[in-house]
Amino acid sequence: MYGTADLSDFFRTWKYDSDNQVRIIKADDGRDVLQIRQPLGVEQYELDGRPDGQTPDGHSSYLEVFQERLEGHIEENGSEAGFVLSHDDFLLLQNEGLLNYYRYLVLFQIGDFERTARDTGQNLALCELVEKHAESDEDKKDILQYRPYILRMHAISKAMVSLHRQLKSTARQILESAIEEIEKMSPIDTPAFQFERLRSLNYLRSTLKQVLEQKTSPMDRLKVELEAAIEEENYERAADLRDRIRALKKEFEL
Numbered sequence: 001m002y003g004t005a006d007l008s009d010f011f012r013t014w015k016y017d018s019d020n021q022v023r024i025i026k027a028d029d030g031r032d033v034l035q036i037r038q039p040l041g042v043e044q045y046e047l048d049g050r051p052d053g054q055t056p057d058g059h060s061s062y063l064e065v066f067q068e069r070l071e072g073h074i075e076e077n078g079s080e081a082g083f084v085l086s087h088d089d090f091l092l093l094q095n096e097g098l099l100n101y102y103r104y105l106v107l108f109q110i111g112d113f114e115r116t117a118r119d120t121g122q123n124l125a126l127c128e129l130v131e132k133h134a135e136s137d138e139d140k141k142d143i144l145q146y147r148p149y150i151l152r153m154h155a156i157s158k159a160m161v162s163l164h165r166q167l168k169s170t171a172r173q174i175l176e177s178a179i180e181e182i183e184k185m186s187p188i189d190t191p192a193f194q195f196e197r198l199r200s201l202n203y204l205r206s207t208l209k210q211v212l213e214q215k216t217s218p219m220d221r222l223k224v225e226l227e228a229a230i231e232e233e234n235y236e237r238a239a240d241l242r243d244r245i246r247a248l249k250k251e252f253e254l
Contacts, residue, residue, distance in 0.1 A: 020037070021038075034107075070129070100120075108153065120151075127150065146193075163211070175207055219248055226238055
């Protein structure tokens with residue numbers, strides 16, 4: 001039905017190159033999909049819905065499934081009291097959040113900030129659901145320790161979208177709100193939380209300072225993107241951004 005299972009010919013047409021790992025292609029039905037070339041294979045992500053294309057119980061995500069169950073519980077009981085996520089429920093949500101994480105890292109690297117904001121927003125909603133309703137405190141800790149990082153990525157992505165739209169004041173408000181929210185987070189006694197909290201606050205404050213001190217010009221936006229690329233250790237994108245900044249400087253000098 002699917003022809004040969006040997007992928008050798010496919011891999012020969014797209015050889016592994018650390019500087020050319022990501023592409024968006026048209027699938028057979030016309031939808032866009034995200035592909036990442038790895039040394040020994042290819043990963044493919046849906047750009048919308050769950051990254052793996054699954055539709056649990058006919059929904060776009062397990063988050064949506066459990067949010068719907070919560071709404072049903074509230075309608076039946078008049079409040080959220082008594083609604084509990086079992087460890088198995090938690091694992092479904094945790095695995096889904098991990099898939100979102102893998103996808104939004106790549107989306108951020110290629111500058112798709114709108115989809116990055118969408119995926120990080122979904123993971124923040126997942127954190128909130130787990131925090132309120134997970135049966136196990138250990139399950140809560142497993143996810144909530146990364147919330148400062150998720151919030152940072154969410155805020156930076158939304159701020160970048162605003163800067164691209166020339167909405168400097170909106171970008172400032174997004175960054176200030178994220179800083180305040182992270183500062184008010186209840187501490188979690190894990191190295192990951194302590195590290196991500198400090199790192200996220202430092203990075204958000206640095207980005208906010210840039211936004212406040214610089215005019216929102218094409219050059220300024222490229223510099224903000226360069227800082228983000230360096231922070232995420234995406235050196236390929238950083239090199240590309242440096243080239244674009246140099247080219248723009250030459251235009252100004254002419």
